[in-house]
Each structure stands twice: as C-alpha cells, then as structure tokens.
Amino acid sequence: MATGTREDVVDLLLKQHEEIRALLDTVERSSGERRKQKFDELRQLLAVHETAEEEVVHPYARRKFGGDGAVDEFLDEERKGKEVLKRLEQVETGSSEFLPLFRELRASIEAHARHEEEAEFPQLRIKGSEDELSGMATLVKAAEAVAPTHPRPGVESQAKNLVLGPVAAVVDRAKDAIHKARS
Ligand SMILES: [Fe+2]
Numbered sequence: 141m142a143t144g145t146r147e148d149v150v151d152l153l154l155k156q157h158e159e160i161r162a163l164l165d166t167v168e169r170s171s172g173e174r175r176k177q178k179f180d181e182l183r184q185l186l187a188v189h190e191t192a193e194e195e196v197v198h199p200y201a202r203r204k205f206g207g208d209g210a211v212d213e214f215l216d217e218e219r220k221g222k223e224v225l226k227r228l229e230q231v232e233t234g235s236s237e238f239l240p241l242f243r244e245l246r247a248s249i250e251a252h253a254r255h256e257e258e259a260e261f262p263q264l265r266i267k268g269s270e271d272e273l274s275g276m277a278t279l280v281k282a283a284e285a286v287a288p289t290h291p292r293p294g295v296e297s298q299a300k301n302l303v304l305g306p307v308a309a310v311v312d313r314a315k316d317a318i319h320k321a322r323s
C-alpha cells in the first residue's frame with residue numbers, strides 16, 4: 141500500500157496476479173471436484189480482472205504514457221488468453237483434453253502478467269499521483285463487481301466493455317447462480 145490506509149491500484153493488481161498464479165497452480169495439481177471448483181474460481185477472477193484492466197487501467201496507461209505500443213500488446217495478449225479460456229470452458233476438467241489446453245492457458249496468462257508487471261505497473265507508480273492510484277483501485281473494484289464472469293474474446297476495448305459488459309454480466313451472474321443452485 142502506498143501510504144496510510146488507502147489502497148494503491150498497483151498493490152491491488154499485484155495481489156490479484158498472485159491469486160491468479162496460485163489458482164493456476166492449484167488447478168493443474170488438483171483433480172475431481174476440487175479441480176472443477178478451482179477452475180470456476182480462476183475463470184471468474186480472470187474474466188473480471190482483465191475487464192477491469194481494460195476499462196480502467198490500460199486506458200489510463202495509454203493517456204499517461206501511451207505511444208510505446210505496450211497497451212496494444214496487452215489487449216492482444218488478453219484476447220488470446222480469453223480465447224483459450226473460452227475453449228477450456230467447453231472441456232470437462234476431468235477429460236484428457238483438459239491439461240494440455242490448460243497448460244497453454246497457464247503459459248499465456250503467466251507471460252501476460254509478467255509483461256504488465258514489467259512494462260505497465262512501474263510506470264503507473266512513476267506517472268500516477270497518490271490520489272489517482274488510490275482512485276483507480278476503487279474504480280477497479282467497482283468495475284470487477286459488475287463485470288461479466290465468463291470470457292468474451294474480442295471485447296477488449298474500454299468502449300466495447302462498457303457497452304456489452306453490463307448485459308453480459310447480468311446473464312453470466314444469473315447463469316452462475318443457477319449452476320451453483322444445481323450443484
Ligand atoms: Fe491483463
């Protein structure tokens with residue numbers, strides 16, 4: 141945390157990257173019902189985390205230190221990650237197809253997280269004021285609270301997320317509630 145009790149957006153995103161890495165590891169190592177449950181958690185965290193970055197963090201980075209191409213690379217990596225995640229959603233976690241595809245997802249997500257940590261987060265700390273960094277932490281949490289919980293490759297821009305996000309989020313959250321009630 142930057143100072144006092146205010147949360148800084150970089151701390152928040154780093155904490156989520158660590159949760160994502162831990163879940164990637166747990167899903168790969170587990171089996172049966174636990175793998176299914178942990179994969180659901182991972183899918184949900186990845187979907188809301190990337191949406192919040194696309195709505196709040198990357199547009200700010202582009203405004204503050206855009207022009208170096210990194211933001212376009214992040215959006216491209218996020219689209220590729222969502223495509224693999226969407227394919228994985230169609231596969232049973234216990235089937236023989238799951239692990240090879242999951243390892244592809246893991247490599248893509250880990251490389252993307254490292255890229256943001258090296259090329260974006262340090263710049264946010266340098267260029268952002270304390271107020272901006274704590275304000276963005278609040279915005280990221282608000283965006284995550286209403287974000288879709290399933291991946292939608294092709295919806296990476298801030299504008300598309302804001303148009304399609306709310307409807308998709310209601311549909312996803314209803315589906316999740318029904319799924320939970322049945323299991
Ligand atoms: Fe990202």
Ligand SMILES: [Fe+2]
Binds near residue numbers: 153157189193253256
């Ligand atoms: Fe991220």
